[in-house]
Amino acid sequence: xxxxxxxxxxxxxxxxxxxxxxxxxxxxxxxxxxxxxxxxxxxxxxxxxxxxxxxxxxxxxxxxxxxxxxxxxxxxxxxxxxxxxxxxxxxxxxxxxx
Amino acid sequence: xxxxxxxxxxxxxxxxxxxxxxxxxxxxxxxxxxxxxxxxxxxxxxxxxxxxxxxxxxxxxxxxxxxxxxxxxxxxxxxxxxxxxxxxxxxxxxxxxxxxxxxxxxxxxxxxxxxxxxxxxxxxxxxxxxxxxxxxxxxxxxxxxxxxxxxxxxxxxxxxxxxxxxxxxxxxxxxxxxxxxxxxxxxxxxxxxxxxxxxxxxxxxxxxxxxxxxxxxxxxxxxxxxxxxxxxxxxxxxxxxxxxxxxxxxxxxxxxxxxxxxxxxxxxxxxxxxxxxxxxxxxxxxxxxxxxxxxxxxxxxxxxxxxxxxxxxxxxxxxxxxxxxxxxxxxxxxxxxxxxxxxxxxxxxxxxxxxxxxxxxxxxxxxxxxx
Numbered sequence: 001x002x003x004x005x006x007x008x009x010x011x012x013x014x015x016x017x018x019x020x021x022x023x024x025x026x027x028x029x030x031x032x033x034x035x036x037x038x039x040x041x042x043x044x045x046x047x048x049x050x051x052x053x054x055x056x057x058x059x060x061x062x063x064x065x066x067x068x069x070x071x072x073x074x075x076x077x078x079x080x081x082x083x084x085x086x087x088x089x090x091x092x093x094x095x096x097x098x
Numbered sequence: 099x100x101x102x103x104x105x106x107x108x109x110x111x112x113x114x115x116x117x118x119x120x121x122x123x124x125x126x127x128x129x130x131x132x133x134x135x136x137x138x139x140x141x142x143x144x145x146x147x148x149x150x151x152x153x154x155x156x157x158x159x160x161x162x163x164x165x166x167x168x169x170x171x172x173x174x175x176x177x178x179x180x181x182x183x184x185x186x187x188x189x190x191x192x193x194x195x196x197x198x199x200x201x202x203x204x205x206x207x208x209x210x211x212x213x214x215x216x217x218x219x220x221x222x223x224x225x226x227x228x229x230x231x232x233x234x235x236x237x238x239x240x241x242x243x244x245x246x247x248x249x250x251x252x253x254x255x256x257x258x259x260x261x262x263x264x265x266x267x268x269x270x271x272x273x274x275x276x277x278x279x280x281x282x283x284x285x286x287x288x289x290x291x292x293x294x295x296x297x298x299x300x301x302x303x304x305x306x307x308x309x310x311x312x313x314x315x316x317x318x319x320x321x322x323x324x325x326x327x328x329x330x331x332x333x334x335x336x337x338x339x340x341x342x343x344x345x346x347x348x349x350x351x352x353x354x355x356x357x358x359x360x361x362x363x364x365x366x367x368x369x370x371x372x373x374x375x376x377x378x379x380x381x382x383x384x385x386x387x388x389x390x391x392x393x394x395x396x397x398x399x400x401x402x403x404x405x406x407x408x409x410x411x412x413x414x415x416x417x418x419x420x421x422x423x424x425x426x427x428x429x430x431x432x433x434x435x436x437x438x439x440x441x442x443x444x445x446x447x448x449x450x451x452x453x454x455x456x457x458x459x460x461x462x463x464x465x466x467x468x469x
Contacts, residue, residue: 009155009157010158013161013174043161043174045177045178046159046160046161046178047159047161051177051178051180052180057157057158059156059157060157060158096157
């Protein structure tokens with residue numbers, strides 16, 4: 001299972017507490033995790049990536065294992081610690097504005 | 099006795115304010131969708147408990163919320179606003195061409211007859227329509243693809259379609275306003291559009307009487323007289339007696355004719371309200387006095403309404419969608435400020451009291467009369 005940590009506003013929107021766990025086909029990537037996330041929680045469609053282009057929204061970041069994956073290719077395999085469930089993929093609202 | 103319900107959108111959530119017909123004591127519920135910008139909430143005239151809310155965020159984009167019980171509970175519905183075909187470009191602030199990009203919904207306008215039909219005015223300027231209660235949205239692309247579209251330029255708040263007026267008896271007639279493109283009308287349900295800006299003059303344009311490019315801030319209409327439209331433009335308060343085919347200036351004795359909202363009395367179609375703001379560069383009330391101005395003659399002759407409003411040290415603004423009237427007799431009028439106050443007058447503007455004083459900055463106010 002892949003663990004995903006969402007920012008507070010998206011947890012509220014999806015009516016979840018804490019992290020969500022997702023079954024994702026191998027090899028898990030940012031794209032396939034987001035596909036699974038949106039399939040399980042359709043209300044999140046459009047809130048993390050553009051619905052037409054699938055591009056990450058400007059003020060969203062993807063962090064894992066102390067690394068910023070935001071600008072890495074979305075089809076790259078995720079770190080082993082995320083794949084094994086040891087670490088979550090963190091979806092983060094960027095520090096911007098007040 | 100009928101109840102009045104105010105739907106208030108703010109920078110940090112939505113609020114629902116209710117009172118009985120006396121409009122003396124108000125119940126305040128909220129915030130709903132805390133922390134999100136709620137640009138607008140609006141209820142269906144055909145089913146007053148059906149409410150649509152535009153929930154937006156610079157981080158997380160657009161969410162549309164729908165209530166079927168008067169704002170008690172909400173459910174997210176469709177939020178995919180895709181421009182029809184190749185979106186193309188419009189003019190950017192620096193005069194270059196810029197791709198059309200959806201940012202948010204500024205305004206919802208439900209159909210008069212069908213609770214599942216609702217129009218959405220978007221930034222970048224486009225009109226969308228849903229016929230399934232907000233689950234799916236289709237652009238009425240004839241507006242954005244009008245031959246003038248590539249010349250439309252955003253105002254300071256963005257290239258936003260902020261006003262939608264659906265004719266009360268002929269829903270094929272739709273009038274919209276866009277900052278800073280102007281006013282447009284369709285007579286075929288939104289398929290084709292024509293600019294309706296004849297008579298507008300804008301000093302900010304090289305050709306002051308250009309067909310498009312005017313920064314129309316708000317339009318208002320009394321449903322009993324749908325061909326008479328009132329407009330608060332960037333500068334100038336205007337009136338049309340022919341559904342927008344031509345406009346006449348009615349600023350008269352206003353201390354400033356810059357402002358954002360305009361509203362029409364529900365029972366007296368020649369009674370109009372505006373809130374003058376000092377200037378385009380100083381969005382504050384003149385002299386620090388918050389004054390609503392009322393004309394009982396359809397414009398030109400205006401009186402200041404001050405009873406209950408702060409008359410010193412007041413520097414709030416009232417945004418374009420933040421003034422509304424109810425349909426009771428006497429007519430109630432309401433507005434919200436960027437300082438978080440929502441003021442109510444149960445007597446057509448003669449006397450005002452704050453319902454609440456410390457909400458987040460108010461973006462929009464709608465008033466409903468409910469059984």
